[in-house]
Amino acid sequence: MNGKVEINQLTVSYYGDEVVSDVSCSFDAGNLIGIVGPNGAGKSTMMKAALGLIPKDRGHVEIGGKPIHRVRKEFAYVPQRNNIDWDFPIIVKDVVLLGTYPHLGLFKRPRKKDREWAMECLERVGMEEFCDRQIAELSGGQQQRVFLARTLAQKANYFFLDEPFVGIDVGSEEVIITILKELRDQGKTIFVVHHDLSKVENYFDDLILINKELYGAGPVNKVFQPENMEKCYKMRIGLSPSLGVEV
Amino acid sequence: MEFFQDLMAYEFLQKAFITSIMVGIICGVIGSFIILRGMALMGDAISHAVLPGVAISYMLGINFFYGAVVTGVLTSLGIGAISQNSRIKNDSSIGLVFAAMFALGIILITSAQSAIDLTQILFGNVLSVRTSDMVVTLIVGVVVLLAVYLFYKELLVSSFDETMAAAYGLKVRMIHYGIMVLLTLVTVASLQTVGVVLVIAMLITPASTAYLLTNRLSIMIFLAAFFGAASSVIGLYVSFTYNLPSGPVIVLVATAIFAFMFLFSPKQGVIVRMVQSNKRKVA
Numbered sequence: 001m002n003g004k005v006e007i008n009q010l011t012v013s014y015y016g017d018e019v020v021s022d023v024s025c026s027f028d029a030g031n032l033i034g035i036v037g038p039n040g041a042g043k044s045t046m047m048k049a050a051l052g053l054i055p056k057d058r059g060h061v062e063i064g065g066k067p068i069h070r071v072r073k074e075f076a077y078v079p080q081r082n083n084i085d086w087d088f089p090i091i092v093k094d095v096v097l098l099g100t101y102p103h104l105g106l107f108k109r110p111r112k113k114d115r116e117w118a119m120e121c122l123e124r125v126g127m128e129e130f131c132d133r134q135i136a137e138l139s140g141g142q143q144q145r146v147f148l149a150r151t152l153a154q155k156a157n158y159f160f161l162d163e164p165f166v167g168i169d170v171g172s173e174e175v176i177i178t179i180l181k182e183l184r185d186q187g188k189t190i191f192v193v194h195h196d197l198s199k200v201e202n203y204f205d206d207l208i209l210i211n212k213e214l215y216g217a218g219p220v221n222k223v224f225q226p227e228n229m230e231k232c233y234k235m236r237i238g239l240s241p242s243l244g245v246e247v
Numbered sequence: 248m249e250f251f252q253d254l255m256a257y258e259f260l261q262k263a264f265i266t267s268i269m270v271g272i273i274c275g276v277i278g279s280f281i282i283l284r285g286m287a288l289m290g291d292a293i294s295h296a297v298l299p300g301v302a303i304s305y306m307l308g309i310n311f312f313y314g315a316v317v318t319g320v321l322t323s324l325g326i327g328a329i330s331q332n333s334r335i336k337n338d339s340s341i342g343l344v345f346a347a348m349f350a351l352g353i354i355l356i357t358s359a360q361s362a363i364d365l366t367q368i369l370f371g372n373v374l375s376v377r378t379s380d381m382v383v384t385l386i387v388g389v390v391v392l393l394a395v396y397l398f399y400k401e402l403l404v405s406s407f408d409e410t411m412a413a414a415y416g417l418k419v420r421m422i423h424y425g426i427m428v429l430l431t432l433v434t435v436a437s438l439q440t441v442g443v444v445l446v447i448a449m450l451i452t453p454a455s456t457a458y459l460l461t462n463r464l465s466i467m468i469f470l471a472a473f474f475g476a477a478s479s480v481i482g483l484y485v486s487f488t489y490n491l492p493s494g495p496v497i498v499l500v501a502t503a504i505f506a507f508m509f510l511f512s513p514k515q516g517v518i519v520r521m522v523q524s525n526k527r528k529v530a
């Protein structure tokens with residue numbers, strides 16, 4: 001059911017400045033892939049452009065040999081937290097229910113089985129008791145778990161998460177990474193924009209190292225090496241697996 | 248109770264009554280989406296920008312709906328074109344385009360020596376509603392309500408999380424311009440009730456009141472429609488009884504309802520929250 005994800009010569013610019021430059025890489029299905037790089041390196045931009053959410057200069061992305069716009073219902077995307085209006089009049093279970101929308105036809109309303117499925121997804125992230133809360137009444141970690149539940153409800157094969165671990169509590173981070181690893185073990189492919197280098201080896205199978213240009217792509221143990229990191233971050237970085245990372 | 252006797256007796260008052268209720272309902276419904284999508288200024292822009300369309304329709308001898316929809320949509324396209332192709336920010340391009348359209352409209356109306364009364368379009372006069380106007384308003388109302396009912400799912404997801412909607416393949420641009428068309432229709436339908444200048448109040452005030460009271464979009468839409476219709480009815484009554492201009496009175500009634508809820512609503516009310524925090528201090 002799953003195929004390779006291939007990114008070819010992806011280039012994006014804002015007002016004439018290239019922010020993502022000629023990035024090509026490919027990954028097999030069933031991997032958990034981190035996208036890391038310094039602030040402003042174009043990590044989120046690359047992800048959004050790859051998914052066709054913002055215009056790109058050139059390049060194309062294929063999933064299982066098909067162009068991305070042909071397989072929209074196969075993937076799920078979680079935006080950065082600050083892209084969401086937390087005061088929107090919507091409660092937790094209805095946020096998760098949005099995940100069933102891609103598979104509902106035009107003019108079709110979610111039915112009982114869709115609501116039950118949304119509750120199941122909410123249980124999986126441990127948030128069922130908050131189902132009637134307005135989303136602003138949750139902590140950052142709880143909000144992120146709700147959005148992960150929505151993603152689960154989409155029944156996707158490919159997941160794209162933009163900075164899911166920013167500003168959340170340790171417990172929520174634990175819940176989220178456990179679920180992502182379970183999904184990976186079920187053969188799903190997951191891309192995560194991430195900036196905390198100390199967790200890289202624990203979390204990911206593969207890594208994309210980017211700072212406008214690609215500085216490495218492949219298995220973590222090959223890419224996550226001091227010489228690559230220093231080139232990418234343009235500074236000295238002490239990598240020691242036991243003590244985490246010092247920048 | 249004279250008002251109700253007159254309501255039974257006079258056909259012009261019945262037409263005004265029905266038209267203003269419909270306007271209150273559809274303004275509340277579309278207004279809910281306008282405020283949640285952060286498009287209040289856009290609402291104001293479109294309502295002013297229908298003016299040249301009304302004038303041109305009159306010159307061509309066609310129903311002013313056609314011209315108004317064309318200039319309304321052109322305005323939203325023009326605003327999008329400027330803000331996407333230059334460094335000019337969205338609110339500035341809104342101001343730029345709608346002021347120009349409004350100015351053009353005023354010149355067209357005054358120079359065309361038309362029978363259109365500029366004051367009436369700017370400020371509305373619900374008591375002069377003709378049968379044909381009432382029918383048009385009712386048709387617009389049905390179209391708007393049906394569109395929102397049929398596309399509720401798409402409107403909800405694209406208003407809440409446009410990126411997710413785009414990611415799974417919804418045509419979010421189409422939805423944006425669809426809302427612009429509905430907004431234009433609602434504006435034109437409201438011309439005679441509250442007028443171009445005050446339509447914005449009918450769009451954002453009842454919807455904002457509803458927003459203070461609920462955490463669910465569907466309930467917000469119903470409440471906004473209710474507050475819109477209630478403002479219209481009470482406003483019409485006050486305006487008729489005390490011989491005041493209908494549009495401004497309806498707007499002030501809507502504002503009074505908002506002010507009451509702003510102070511006393513159970514969840515968001517300023518006074519309620521003050522009392523609660525005092526209680527907490529005492530405890």
